Amino acid sequence: MTAAQAERVSALLKAMADSVRLQLLSLVASHEGGEACVCDLTEAFELSQPTISHHLKVLHQSGLLERSKRGVWVYYKVQAEVLDSLGKLISSAGA
Structure with missing residues (x-):
């Protein structure tokens, strides 16, 4: 993993390092059509x-x-390609 990749992964992990944010990602990803309005998400919290x-x-x-x-x-809609890239970077770092 390059220094630039490590910085990018670090920024993504910092953004996800909150239980509410992880729940929000999950709720948006699993919402009908793969996107959700703020009004659809507030009831869960x-x-x-x-x-x-x-x-x-x-x-x-x-x-x-x-x-x-x-x-x-x-x-809001989850950027699936960003999550995929994150997973690939993390798994390649352990190889």
């Missing part, structure tokens, strides 16, 4: 909508989620 939005923002900024705005709602 005893957290405010702004807190959920903050966690989603962290995941988006790290590249783990993509987002699109539709009217007043923002929809």
Whole structure:
């Protein structure tokens, strides 16, 4: 693993190093159509909508989620290729 790859993996792992964020990734990935609105996710947590939005923002900024705005709602979708790349980098580092 190169230094640049290690930096990228580190940033992704930092973004995922929170139980709420891991749950959000899982919920978005398993949601119908593979994408979810913030309004679909808040019920699963005893957290405010702004807190959920903050966690989603962290995941988006790290590249783990993509987002699109539709009217007043923002929809999130897991960047599967980023997760695949992360898994491959981690597994190749142990080889």
